[in-house]
Amino acid sequence: xxxxKQQKNCGGAKIMKTNNNDTLKMKFLDxxxxxxxxxxxxxxxxxxxxxxxxxxxxxGAVVTKTIxxxxxxxxxPHIAKNNKNSLINAEKxxxxxGEDYINKExxxxxxxxxxxxxxxxxxxxxxxxxxxxxxxxxxxxxELVSYQQETMLDMVEKAVKLVDVPVIVKLSPNWPDPxxxxxxxxxxxxxxxxxxxxxxxxxxxxxNTGRPVVAGQGGRGWLTGSAIRPIAQAMVADLKxxxxxxxxxxxxxxxxxxxxxxxxxxxxxxxxxSTLIINGIGHLTNLQENLIxxxxxxxxxxxxxxxxxxxxxxxxxxxxxxxKFNFNLDKCIDCQKCVIGxxxxxxxxxxxxxxxxxxxxxxCGYCASVCPTDALEITEEVGKWDIQHGLI
Ligand SMILES: Cc1cc2nc3c(=O)[nH]c(=O)nc-3n(C[C@H](O)[C@H](O)[C@H](O)COP(=O)(O)O)c2cc1C
Numbered sequence: 274x275x276x277x278k279q280q281k282n283c284g285g286a287k288i289m290k291t292n293n294n295d296t297l298k299m300k301f302l303d304x305x306x307x308x309x310x311x312x313x314x315x316x317x318x319x320x321x322x323x324x325x326x327x328x329x330x331x332x333g334a335v336v337t338k339t340i341x342x343x344x345x346x347x348x349x350p351h352i353a354k355n356n357k358n359s360l361i362n363a364e365k366x367x368x369x370x371g372e373d374y375i376n377k378e379x380x381x382x383x384x385x386x387x388x389x390x391x392x393x394x395x396x397x398x399x400x401x402x403x404x405x406x407x408x409x410x411x412x413x414x415x416e417l418v419s420y421q422q423e424t425m426l427d428m429v430e431k432a433v434k435l436v437d438v439p440v441i442v443k444l445s446p447n448w449p450d451p452x453x454x455x456x457x458x459x460x461x462x463x464x465x466x467x468x469x470x471x472x473x474x475x476x477x478x479x480x481n482t483g484r485p486v487v488a489g490q491g492g493r494g495w496l497t498g499s500a501i502r503p504i505a506q507a508m509v510a511d512l513k514x515x516x517x518x519x520x521x522x523x524x525x526x527x528x529x530x531x532x533x534x535x536x537x538x539x540x541x542x543x544x545x546x547s548t549l550i551i552n553g554i555g556h557l558t559n560l561q562e563n564l565i566x567x568x569x570x571x572x573x574x575x576x577x578x579x580x581x582x583x584x585x586x587x588x589x590x591x592x593x594x595x596x597k598f599n600f601n602l603d604k605c606i607d608c609q610k611c612v613i614g615x616x617x618x619x620x621x622x623x624x625x626x627x628x629x630x631x632x633x634x635x636x637c638g639y640c641a642s643v644c645p646t647d648a649l650e651i652t653e654e655v656g657k658w659d660i661q662h663g664l665i
Pocket of ligand 1: 546
């Protein structure tokens with residue numbers, strides 16, 4: 274099956290020279306983007322210098338920190354690592370006044386060639402106060418964000434009356450009904466949806482000090498990065514099934530393979546935030562080059578061909594037929610992960626000989642999913658190994 278094969282080919286993608294062809298160039302809401310990577314609202318886009326750095330590194334567009342009536346006063350510290358590819362933050366909205374974005378940050382970034390999306394939160398009154406200013410300053414789109422689901426629809430209504438640029442609604446996974454709110458927002462004129470914001474509240478403490486890792490109220494913060502990507506992807510799939518507007522898939526994309534997965538599920542553009550905090554702005558080069566490598570290796574011509582490739586599998590009925598395992602000894606590195614990970618002790622791997630006790634095996638599939646070299650695979654077709662071992 275082609276899609277399965279593509280995902281496997283991606284792992285070995287090598288770094289190549291920066292793309293200056295058109296493979297990644299795309300249109301989002303009729304606006305030309307240099308790549309599908311849209312930098313999500315966060316510390317990278319605090320002001321013009323950060324937005325310009327992201328633009329020069331190949332970002333398709335950059336969403337500003339969220340502009341509000343009063344600059345944020347953040348607790349110290351307010352960003353910490355959760356694990357290798359995930360963060361906890363207690364950072365609020367922009368710590369610069371809205372006037373600074375209108376008079377300096379947005380115009381300077383636009384002058385440098387960046388496609389700027391202005392983020393405005395969190396009330397209809399604040400939309401009223403800032404939206405025309407940021408658009409006059411050069412923002413090509415506006416993204417609305419709110420902690421409260423109830424305020425979003427009024428914010429959309431106000432925004433679409435006041436400006437002609439596309440209005441994007443950012444969904445929060447912490448709302449009771451993000452998908453319902455997206456649908457109602459589109460009815461009121463929202464042109465696209467971003468899925469999604471950080472998840473929380475969450476809590477971690479440092480075991481050496483007993484203190485929370487971020488200094489927000491009660492030590493609580495918000496989770497971002499790889500830990501949240503499957504949630505964002507489920508939201509993207511739901512949105513694409515229910516709506517026809519473009520969706521920015523934002524949440525947990527760390528590397529090019531993640532972006533490919535996000536697009537296969539249906540995202541029209543890929544948001545990134547934590548990965549650039551963790552890996553630095555230079556990581557945008559890897560994100561682009563590895564994406565191009567995947568496109569070239571798998572016989573595609575343009576990034577847009579990846580969008581929605583998995584769609585046909587996303588409303589499948591629960592599967593009840595047992596699958597087949599395929600084992601390729603040449604690829605096996607004898608790491609024993611498949612054996613260790615079998616809760617039922619159905620697998621044995623001795624001196625290159627793979628054995629499966631069919632009576633004990635529950636076909637959970639974990640053994641194949643944990644194989645680092647794809648020596649052990651799940652296949653819909655009958656594998657040689659199954660025949661040899663009398664499993665069919
Ligand atoms: C330190 C930090 C600050 C953030 N600030 C904002 C913000 O001001 N406005 C906003 O809409 N989202 C903000 N976000 C959320 C991100 O835009 C994004 O929705 C979230 O981090 C998920 O994407 P990721 O997993 O790629 O980081 C922030 C995220 C982080 C990590």
